[in-house]
Amino acid sequence: MLFSSITFLYYFLPLTLLAYFVMPRKGKNAVLLTASFLFYFWGEPKYCFLMAGAILTGYCSGILIERLKGSRYRKPVLALSLCILLLLLGIFKYLDFFIQCINSAFGSKIALVKLALPIGISFYMFQIVSYCIDVYRDEVKAEYNILDFAMYVSLFPQLIAGPIVRYETVSAEIKHRTHSFDKVSAGIGRFVIGLCKKVLIADSFGLLVSQLEVLEGMGTLGYWLIACAYTMQIYFDFSGYSDMAIGLGGIFGFTFPENFNYPYISRSITEFWRRWHMTLGGWFRDYVYIPLGGNRVSLFKWFRNVLIVWALSGLWHGAAMNFVIWGVYYGIILILEKLFLSKLLKRLPVVLQSIYTMLLVIIGFAVFRTEDLSQVLMQLKGMFGMLGGETSVQTGRICLYYLKSYAVLFVISIIGATPLIKMLFSKILQFQPEDSKLPEGSKKICMAAKTVLIYLKPVFYILCMVVVTAYLLNGSFNAFLYFRF
Amino acid sequence: MDRHQRNANRIIVISFIAFLCIFMVGGILLEDKDTSASERRKLTQAPLLSGATVISGKYMGSMEDYLLDQFPGRDVFRVIMAEFDRNVLHKWDTNDYYMADGAVFKLDYSMSEKNIQHAAEKFSDIFDKYFAEGNCYYSIIPDKNYFVGEKYGYPGYDYDRLLDIMGQYMKDSQYIDIFDMLDIDDYYLTDLHWMQTEIVDVADRLAFAMGAALGSISEKEYENVVASSDFMGGYGGASAFNSRNDELVYLTNDIISDMKVYDYEKNAYVSVYADEKAEGIDPYDVYLWGARALLSIENPNAINDKELVVFRDSFGSSMVPLLAQQYERVILVDLRYVTADYAMTLAQPKPDSDVLFMYSTLLLNNSSSMKLN
Numbered sequence: 005m006l007f008s009s010i011t012f013l014y015y016f017l018p019l020t021l022l023a024y025f026v027m028p029r030k031g032k033n034a035v036l037l038t039a040s041f042l043f044y045f046w047g048e049p050k051y052c053f054l055m056a057g058a059i060l061t062g063y064c065s066g067i068l069i070e071r072l073k074g075s076r077y078r079k080p081v082l083a084l085s086l087c088i089l090l091l092l093l094g095i096f097k098y099l100d101f102f103i104q105c106i107n108s109a110f111g112s113k114i115a116l117v118k119l120a121l122p123i124g125i126s127f128y129m130f131q132i133v134s135y136c137i138d139v140y141r142d143e144v145k146a147e148y149n150i151l152d153f154a155m156y157v158s159l160f161p162q163l164i165a166g167p168i169v170r171y172e173t174v175s176a177e178i179k180h181r182t183h184s185f186d187k188v189s190a191g192i193g194r195f196v197i198g199l200c201k202k203v204l205i206a207d208s209f210g211l212l213v214s215q216l217e218v219l220e221g222m223g224t225l226g227y228w229l230i231a232c233a234y235t236m237q238i239y240f241d242f243s244g245y246s247d248m249a250i251g252l253g254g255i256f257g258f259t260f261p262e263n264f265n266y267p268y269i270s271r272s273i274t275e276f277w278r279r280w281h282m283t284l285g286g287w288f289r290d291y292v293y294i295p296l297g298g299n300r301v302s303l304f305k306w307f308r309n310v311l312i313v314w315a316l317s318g319l320w321h322g323a324a325m326n327f328v329i330w331g332v333y334y335g336i337i338l339i340l341e342k343l344f345l346s347k348l349l350k351r352l353p354v355v356l357q358s359i360y361t362m363l364l365v366i367i368g369f370a371v372f373r374t375e376d377l378s379q380v381l382m383q384l385k386g387m388f389g390m391l392g393g394e395t396s397v398q399t400g401r402i403c404l405y406y407l408k409s410y411a412v413l414f415v416i417s418i419i420g421a422t423p424l425i426k427m428l429f430s431k432i433l434q435f436q437p438e439d440s441k442l443p444e445g446s447k448k449i450c451m452a453a454k455t456v457l458i459y460l461k462p463v464f465y466i467l468c469m470v471v472v473t474a475y476l477l478n479g480s481f482n483a484f485l486y487f488r489f
Numbered sequence: 490m491d492r493h494q495r496n497a498n499r500i501i502v503i504s505f506i507a508f509l510c511i512f513m514v515g516g517i518l519l520e521d522k523d524t525s526a527s528e529r530r531k532l533t534q535a536p537l538l539s540g541a542t543v544i545s546g547k548y549m550g551s552m553e554d555y556l557l558d559q560f561p562g563r564d565v566f567r568v569i570m571a572e573f574d575r576n577v578l579h580k581w582d583t584n585d586y587y588m589a590d591g592a593v594f595k596l597d598y599s600m601s602e603k604n605i606q607h608a609a610e611k612f613s614d615i616f617d618k619y620f621a622e623g624n625c626y627y628s629i630i631p632d633k634n635y636f637v638g639e640k641y642g643y644p645g646y647d648y649d650r651l652l653d654i655m656g657q658y659m660k661d662s663q664y665i666d667i668f669d670m671l672d673i674d675d676y677y678l679t680d681l682h683w684m685q686t687e688i689v690d691v692a693d694r695l696a697f698a699m700g701a702a703l704g705s706i707s708e709k710e711y712e713n714v715v716a717s718s719d720f721m722g723g724y725g726g727a728s729a730f731n732s733r734n735d736e737l738v739y740l741t742n743d744i745i746s747d748m749k750v751y752d753y754e755k756n757a758y759v760s761v762y763a764d765e766k767a768e769g770i771d772p773y774d775v776y777l778w779g780a781r782a783l784l785s786i787e788n789p790n791a792i793n794d795k796e797l798v799v800f801r802d803s804f805g806s807s808m809v810p811l812l813a814q815q816y817e818r819v820i821l822v823d824l825r826y827v828t829a830d831y832a833m834t835l836a837q838p839k840p841d842s843d844v845l846f847m848y849s850t851l852l853l854n855n856s857s858s859m860k861l862n
Binding site: 005014015018019022046048049185186189190196208409416433454458461469476477 | 493494495496497498499500501502504505506508509510512513516543544545546549552553556557560563566567569570573578579580581582584598642643644647
């Protein structure tokens with residue numbers, strides 16, 4: 005089930021909210037567990053059993069690992085549980101990719117299995133893996149209540165596209181969490197903003213990309229337009245989803261970790277990856293990079309560690325070679341920045357640092373977008389005018405038309421990708437006359453503006469819901485891009 | 490947190506949940522609709538629940554379609570979406586529709602030279618096969634984009650190229666150019682079609698080119714009959730723009746009133762204009778009953794025994810009643826619904842009939858929708 009669907013917004017969500025808040029405290033987790041399985045069942049009926057199996061594996065492993073403390077069997081149990089979980093992930097997500105690699109390497113003709121990718125498998129498997137490792141490292145206590153553990157893994161707000169919530173982050177809230185109008189209100193606000201980002205911005209850019217990519221004889225402008233539109237689409241799609249997940253979590257009393265921190269304002273790729281998909285970056289850092297030795301090893305081994313982590317990170321995004329290339333691309337840039345580029349960049353004006361970062365990000369997403377490697381090459385050649393052949397005048401006109409048609413949306417999205425609006429509103433909403441040195445008259449105006457803004461929020465949210473619903477009814481919404489991961 | 494913030498938070502929670510619940514309850518309680526008048530389509534009905542459809546996931550997909558179609562106040566939301574897209578996001582088109590000078594247009598820039606060539610070749614074949622002794626003419630009706638697209642920066646067809654292709658593959662036919670006689674005011678604001686009241690001079694040009702005296706149609710007197718004073722055309726409904734509706738008027742006189750129209754699908758005679766269609770899904774269907782495969786108009790007041798065969802699309806429905814005044818019999822063939830072979834077998838035209846292929850650029854570009862093979 006999509007968050008941006010009528011089924012979810014107008015049936016699943018109100019019914020779940022009513023059931024949850026009517027239920028006494030003891031039954032709230034049961035309501036969430038039931039709702040979460042129903043949510044998953046609605047989109048992936050057959051794969052509910054797979055998720056249940058993964059939950060059972062994680063639950064038993066956690067208890068066994070904890071009980072075997074001091075025993076020599078502890079490590080093998082952890083290894084076995086990780087093998088089971090990663091094998092399931094491998095079979096359902098990567099089997100065909102591996103077969104294709106073998107076929108192309110050895111000229112064999114092994115038939116593809118063509119299993120449908122279970123939605124959210126990468127996210128919930130990573131959560132269970134991190135839980136098992138954390139129990140092994142004695143960083144968290146094993147969960148003995150299977151309903152609570154199942155609820156943690158299957159919790160619908162973050163089940164299918166993150167953020168990747170580690171058990172230690174929410175373990176206390178699973179047992180005891182508080183609810184208040186203020187928390188629920190904040191959650192609603194975050195959810196509605198995320199919904200707008202997804203439906204009004206990301207889906208509009210998605211439409212632009214699909215309209216442009218079918219054009220023939222495209223010139224440089226067209227290729228850049230596609231690349232820029234996709235760069236905006238993927239950010240507003242994924243960060244919108246994360247906002248919705250964090251907002252829904254807040255409504256139900258959970259504090260989920262932030263996943264994005266305005267990545268497009270970064271001044272280097274190193275900074276970009278500190279701001280983009282932060283929970284995934286943290287996961288790979290803690291469970292792959294540091295166990296490999298991190299940067300406290302020889303230079304060669306450090307190169308190796310970085311490239312392994314980024315190749316795996318790319319592969320996590322999808323079972324195709326372009327994702328691996330995309331990951332390694334970032335690995336190489338990060339190595340170069342660490343070695344010398346960062347020092348050079350710091351000497352440049354801020355604008356040039358931002359242009360450098362966004363240029364590499366846009367090129368990165370051009371690789372990311374197309375799974376067919378020949379298409380990737382064509383896209384990159386097209387962006388740099390190296391495609392050759394004739395470009396169509398008519399296609400040029402069409403591209404120019406779409407550039408003009410989407411100009412306002414580009415401006416809105418560029419502003420939206422910066423913290424400007426958030427800072428402005430925070431400044432007004434946090435205004436305290438006693439802390440201000442403004443003259444009395446100005447203080448009164450600021451206080452009046454603050455009060456008006458406070459009471460405009462509910463109106464704004466309802467208006468957002470009306471507009472979002474209008475767009476949803478238009479039927480042009482897309483599935484979330486990160487669903488395929 | 491101050492008192493105002495706490496109050497506002499309460500309002501946010503209550504209003505948000507109330508908003509969701511109102512539409513949930515509305516969706517459950519309101520009766521399902523069968524059709525959408527503005528979109529001119531059937532609406533999805535509730536899917537049947539079964540174990541197999543649930544396990545396969547089909548039930549969930551159908552349920553989402555159903556809930557989208559039957560959402561309370563759906564038409565109002567469609568207008569909100571279109572106007573938000575246009576006035577807030579300032580997108581130049583919404584779902585490929587745009588507004589200019591108060592009229593609604595459909596953005597269409599994908600011209601298929603292959604389709605146009607295919608249509609022209611097949612039209613030539615039809616003429617050669619059935620009308621060896623007759624005269625062949627063709628005329629092309631520009632779509633609305635032709636008049637405003639370039640002016641407002643909207644991409645459109647390469648009309649010169651389209652005419653070149655038609656000329657190249659219909660060498661044995663005489664082209665009757667009507668582009669210069671039309672302007673955007675000759676078309677409905679909310680529909681793709683031209684207005685019958687504005688094309689009398691075009692009918693005259695066509696008839697003159699095919700051998701009638703100049704002025705023979707435009708100099709006749711007509712009575713304007715308002716079929717619908719609040720006509721929402723196809724573009725208006727599909728775009729959901731907040732546009733001004735049209736007046737749908739047809740022209741009649743004693744000659745047209747006396748005409749008998751034989752409908753080969755119904756095997757019955759019908760009137761030239763179908764007044765009851767004015768209240769239907771597409772009021773433009775008042776002209777010759779809308780989408781009909783094969784019609785034959787008999788004119789008892791004809792001043793000659795000439796016969797005309799018109800291969801046409803929906804634009805022809807409003808044009809042919811005017812042209813028919815100059816002929817004893819006019820056969821109308823819509824190749825989207827019948828093959829030329831079958832139509833000729835049924836209608837039995839004279840081999841020396843005048844033949845007119847009259848198509849809009851839109852249909853020529855989508856000639857795959859015609860039964861031409």
